[in-house]
Amino acid sequence: MSSVKVEIHQEDVDKIQEIAKSYNNDPEALINALHATQDHFGYLPAEIQEIVAEEMNVSSAKVYGVVTFYSYFTMTPKGRYPISICTGTACYVRGAETVLDEFKRQLELEVGETSENGKYSINCLRCVGACGLAPVVMVGDKTYGRVSPDGVKDIIAEYEDAE
Amino acid sequence: MIKITINGKPVEVEKGTTIYQAAKKVNINIPVLCYMELEDMGVKHNPGGCRVCVVEVEGAANLMPSCVTKCWDGMVVKTSSPRVLNARKTVVELILSDHPFDCLVCAKNGTCDLQKMAQDLGIREIHYQGEQSTYREDTSPAIIREMDKCINCRRCETMCNDVQTVGALSGINRGFEAVVAPAFEQNLEHSPCTYCGQCVAVCPTGALTEVDHSNHVLRALADPKKKVVVQTAPAVRAALGEEFGMEAGSLVTGKMVSALRELGFDYVFDTDFAADLTIMEEGTELLNRLNKHLSGDKEVKLPILTSCCPGWVSFFEHHFPEMTDIPSTARSPQQMFGSIAKNYFAETIATEREDLVVVSIMPCVAKKYERSREEFSVNGDSDVNYSITTRELAHLIKQSNMDFHSLEDKNFDSPLGESTGAGVIFGTTGGVIEAATRSAYEMHTGKHLDKVDFEELRGMEGIREASVDFDGQEIKIGIAHGLGNARKLLEDIKAGKSDFHAIEIMACPGGCIGGGGQPLHHGNSEILKKRQKAIYQEDAGKKIRKSHENPFIQNLYKDYLGEPGGEKSHELLHTKYFDRKKRWIKK
Numbered sequence: 001m002s003s004v005k006v007e008i009h010q011e012d013v014d015k016i017q018e019i020a021k022s023y024n025n026d027p028e029a030l031i032n033a034l035h036a037t038q039d040h041f042g043y044l045p046a047e048i049q050e051i052v053a054e055e056m057n058v059s060s061a062k063v064y065g066v067v068t069f070y071s072y073f074t075m076t077p078k079g080r081y082p083i084s085i086c087t088g089t090a091c092y093v094r095g096a097e098t099v100l101d102e103f104k105r106q107l108e109l110e111v112g113e114t115s116e117n118g119k120y121s122i123n124c125l126r127c128v129g130a131c132g133l134a135p136v137v138m139v140g141d142k143t144y145g146r147v148s149p150d151g152v153k154d155i156i157a158e159y160e161d162a163e
Numbered sequence: 164m165i166k167i168t169i170n171g172k173p174v175e176v177e178k179g180t181t182i183y184q185a186a187k188k189v190n191i192n193i194p195v196l197c198y199m200e201l202e203d204m205g206v207k208h209n210p211g212g213c214r215v216c217v218v219e220v221e222g223a224a225n226l227m228p229s230c231v232t233k234c235w236d237g238m239v240v241k242t243s244s245p246r247v248l249n250a251r252k253t254v255v256e257l258i259l260s261d262h263p264f265d266c267l268v269c270a271k272n273g274t275c276d277l278q279k280m281a282q283d284l285g286i287r288e289i290h291y292q293g294e295q296s297t298y299r300e301d302t303s304p305a306i307i308r309e310m311d312k313c314i315n316c317r318r319c320e321t322m323c324n325d326v327q328t329v330g331a332l333s334g335i336n337r338g339f340e341a342v343v344a345p346a347f348e349q350n351l352e353h354s355p356c357t358y359c360g361q362c363v364a365v366c367p368t369g370a371l372t373e374v375d376h377s378n379h380v381l382r383a384l385a386d387p388k389k390k391v392v393v394q395t396a397p398a399v400r401a402a403l404g405e406e407f408g409m410e411a412g413s414l415v416t417g418k419m420v421s422a423l424r425e426l427g428f429d430y431v432f433d434t435d436f437a438a439d440l441t442i443m444e445e446g447t448e449l450l451n452r453l454n455k456h457l458s459g460d461k462e463v464k465l466p467i468l469t470s471c472c473p474g475w476v477s478f479f480e481h482h483f484p485e486m487t488d489i490p491s492t493a494r495s496p497q498q499m500f501g502s503i504a505k506n507y508f509a510e511t512i513a514t515e516r517e518d519l520v521v522v523s524i525m526p527c528v529a530k531k532y533e534r535s536r537e538e539f540s541v542n543g544d545s546d547v548n549y550s551i552t553t554r555e556l557a558h559l560i561k562q563s564n565m566d567f568h569s570l571e572d573k574n575f576d577s578p579l580g581e582s583t584g585a586g587v588i589f590g591t592t593g594g595v596i597e598a599a600t601r602s603a604y605e606m607h608t609g610k611h612l613d614k615v616d617f618e619e620l621r622g623m624e625g626i627r628e629a630s631v632d633f634d635g636q637e638i639k640i641g642i643a644h645g646l647g648n649a650r651k652l653l654e655d656i657k658a659g660k661s662d663f664h665a666i667e668i669m670a671c672p673g674g675c676i677g678g679g680g681q682p683l684h685h686g687n688s689e690i691l692k693k694r695q696k697a698i699y700q701e702d703a704g705k706k707i708r709k710s711h712e713n714p715f716i717q718n719l720y721k722d723y724l725g726e727p728g729g730e731k732s733h734e735l736l737h738t739k740y741f742d743r744k745k746r747w748i749k750k
Contacts (some may be wrong), residue, residue: 046347050745053346059330060346061354072657 005047014053022054027058027153029067030145034073043077071124079114079121081159083107088127095148096135100124102149103137106156118158167238172405181209182218182229184242190311192500193218193242194283195314196258196367198277200521201326204624204645204672208321213314215256215280218242226250229674252284255691258314262290262368268337268683269312269369274683276367298342303351305358307532310342312384313370319343325425326672327646329478331356342586355481355743359474359670360528362681365686371679373713376549377559383520383548384427390512391520393428394418394579395499397544397590398526398675399553401697405690406557407567412693413702417572420559423464423524424573426641430508432579433522435586437500438598440719441471442585444736445493447727449665453607456664457636464489466641466656469595471495473533474670475742478646483653483743492737496589497523497530498539500579501546502735507723523550526590526678529670538738552680581715582702584615584708591695592644592674593620593627596667600631601638602711608634615708621699623673623692626651630662641666644674 009019020037023029033056039045044052044067053060067073072104085100100122104125107120114121130136137155144155169186176185186193188201188464197213200206211231218229221239226247230241243246259281266272274332298310310387315334320343331354347483383391389621393530404413417709423431448467455463470476476495479486494502500523505516512519524529527550533539534547551559560567575581585601588594596621604612619629620640625648631638641663643649649668653659672676684690707713724731 009244049346059324059355061330061333061335061344064346064348065333067334106486133624 006047008047008051011026012041012048016048017055018039020052023056025055027056028057030040030056030063031070034063034066041073045075058070074123075123076112076114077118078102078123079118079119081139082121082123082163084123084125084138086126086128086130086134086138087124088131089129090127091135092157094134099135099137099147099152102152103156165234165238167234167235167236167240167730168240169240174318178233179648180234182220182227182232182238183216184231185234186240186242191242193229194280195230196280196314197318198317199316199321199365199686201686201688201693204326204625204686206321206686207750208318210498211315212315215251217247217250217254217682219244219247221488226423231250237245241546248284252286255280255284255286256289256508257291259286260289260293261295261312262312263295270307270372270375271366271369275369276520278368283364293410294339296339296342301350302374303356303534305356305705306351306363307372307374308344308351309370309372310366311370313343314368315341315343316367317343318365318367319371322361322365323356325647327357327359327478327670328650329355329357329412329449329481331645332362333440337680339393339547341702355745357474357481357646357670358475358529358532358679359478361671363469363528364440364679367696373552374626375530375555376531376551376632377555379549380551383522389518389520390514391427391522391523392430392432392504392508392579393423393522394432394434394437394497394504394528395423395524396497396526396675397438397587397594397698398678398681399556400701401522401590401676401694403553403557404567406554408558409568410693411684411690412697414697415425416701417574418567418570419556420573420575421570422556422565422567425565426559426563428522428546429575430576430579430689432500432504432577433582433586434496434500434525434537436579436584436713436715437496437503438471438589438595439583439700439710439713439716440499440503440712441493441496441589441595441737442598442602443716443720444499444732445469445491445725446599446606446710447493449599450607451728453638455665466661466666467491468665469492469599469667470738471589471595472669472671473527473529475496475646475649475668476671477529477532477743478649479653480741480743482650482744483657484744486657489656490623490740491551494736495533496549496586496736497525497533497550498738499736501534501539503719504579505541505544506735507719508673516541520528520548520552521546523547523548524553524556526553526672526675526681528552528679530680531606540616553682554680557682576611578715578718581713582705582708583713584703584705585710586706587702588698590675590698592665592669593622593642594674594698596620596642596665597671598710601709603638605634605709606629607636609619612632612709616703623695625672637674638665644669645672645678646670650725 051062053063137144137147172189181692186279199208209230210229216229217226301308349370402415404415468489509519530550534550585598673691
């Protein structure tokens with residue numbers, strides 16, 4: 001998994017220390033601590049993982065192992081308008097993959113990637129509990145139901161003029 | 164107790180015993196690949212992942228992995244029924260379907276567990292074709308990772324994290340992409356790896372191997388312009404015979420010297436000589452610090468830690484950089500030898516240092532890294548040019564068509580081949596500190612030591628403590644082998660809870676006899692104990708058993724070095740340590 005080089009400031013370290021302390025710096029709570037850290041920073045670049053490792057008393061290799069195992073964790077920042085395509089069973093059988101392919105084609109992005117201007121990112125998720133609306137796409141908090149490949153253009157158009 | 168039947172044989176086992184362990188009790192050997200048990204180190208690695216050990220259990224619909232399935236009362240097991248054998252073959256074929264077919268040129272050819280498995284099961288065809296994993300080759304100064312050969316047994320991960328607490332490796336990614344790697348998939352060189360080589364020692368395939376220097380050695384031997392000097396570490400002679408089918412613990416010192424001469428080395432010397440030299444320097448440093456401490460100097464750092472083991476040196480540089488002023492500054496015997504050979508000996512035989520090639524035979528993988536450290540070279544010429552393991556030496560002997568068994572016993576050359584019993588015991592856990600104690604006692608008390616065997620320092624427990632009476636002054640000594648055990652002692656020192664005067668640390672379980680470059684012992688600690696016995700046997704047979712009584716060492720100081728701990732000694736025989744901890748914020 002590729003990572004973005006970031007500059008770490010003292011307040012970032014303070015924040016991670018605070019998170020780690022709330023889990024008693026217990027290695028067993030590593031996944032929880034990573035969730036909290038990602039919630040705060042938006043993603044988990046290598047530098048942040050190193051500090052989490054130090055504070056949670058595990059090796060950096062171990063932290064990286066966990067981050068690369070669970071698809072929830074990401075080492076690249078999400079776009080300002082993160083696009084999530086549900087590929088759960090119901091959405092999948094109703095054509096989620098063709099919708100996903102259309103997003104990838106139009107935005108020239110692969111799953112897990114973020115556009116160079118930081119605006120869009122594409123991710124897959126598993127079931128949002130709206131199977132009646134399958135296939136489902138989410139952009140940020142907004143949900144789109146019964147999306148067809150033809151409708152992808154209209155969804156993207158909604159955000160074209162936004163910052 | 165639980166009663167079960169395996170292949171018709173009744174077995175009684177304690178609750179919690181696995182089928183694999185129960186079968187072992189009645190000498191039924193179930194093949195395993197990912198499973199690893201190092202009983203004396205308290206290490207059990209059974210992820211149950213490879214599925215090679217499946218067995219048939221009466222009444223159960225599916226075959227069961229014997230390494231993780233616990234016995235129940237009345238269980239009836241078949242370990243080699245046609246159904247089991249078919250399944251086992253399928254499992255191995257599936258593993259092989261994602262494994263490169265370069266066995267003929269693989270470093271593990273002949274010692275690979277997977278190859279042996281395929282051979283034992285008579286696999287002649289792979290019925291499954293599909294995508295194969297690819298992975299870049301990662302070469303470091305000591306270890307090569309070829310992860311396309313990895314079968315994900317994760318034994319290396321257990322050694323690196325649980326036994327050694329180094330934390331360089333972890334399983335990363337998932338599914339087909341899963342692989343064992345350093346953090347952020349960096350090369351090993353940029354990880355906290357200490358090159359202890361314990362991962363190499365347990366890897367069942369060619370995924371992790373040592374960097375092979377033997378061809379460089381052959382090239383140097385063939386070069387008429389070069390004088391080639393070899394030094395052999397003490398632990399090598401206690402294990403080399405195993406590579407030629409000899410019983411573990413066979414001492415082959417004389418045959419080894421003979422083989423090295425036949426290979427064409429100009430001078431066959433002994434690292435034990437440099438071990439004696441190490442004791443002079445390290446012992447002097449210990450006494451200096453001790454005397455200052457006893458006279459009330461609050462600044463002086465105690466305990467003093469030994470510094471012979473390069474894996475251990477890397478470990479504290481990476482993990483305890485704030486404590487780099489505690490270990491002795493004495494170089495390791497390998498490096499002391501290199502320094503003396505390239506300076507003193509080259510001068511003696513009127514040879515330029517560049518034309519003198521120094522080769523070391525080591526039980527160790529980390530020595531390859533140690534020799535490459537910049538501070539041990541002059542104008543790009545390393546004090547030790549090549550370091551090869553016991554296993555590589557065995558290869559050299561085999562490819563030279565020597566019948567090792569019939570080689571005559573020969574003696575090391577003089578003067579750098581002359582050593583005492585104290586130099587020999589460097590090869591086992593507890594040996595360095597015993598050797599130091601023998602000399603320090605006499606230097607400190609001015610009295611003659613009649614009994615040189617310090618039984619209280621010997622043994623195989625991971626952490627040992629002992630007190631030695633220095634004529635009324637109690638000296639407290641700690642010993643740890645295996646870096647996980649070393650970490651415990653270091654944490655105590657850091658917390659101010661340690662009252663030791665001196666501590667010996669070896670990175671590998673057992674000390675050098677269990678080094679990452681030794682013939683594979685497959686976790687059988689009986690083999691380690693036999694090697695240890697051989698080391699003490701060689702010591703007991705030596706006429707001189709205290710380093711400071713070695714007449715060649717005495718001459719070296721008189722003619723060349725001056726005083727132990729003096730200016731010349733410091734220049735040639737001491738070193739400094741570096742803070743290698745990675746930090747993300749520059750202060």
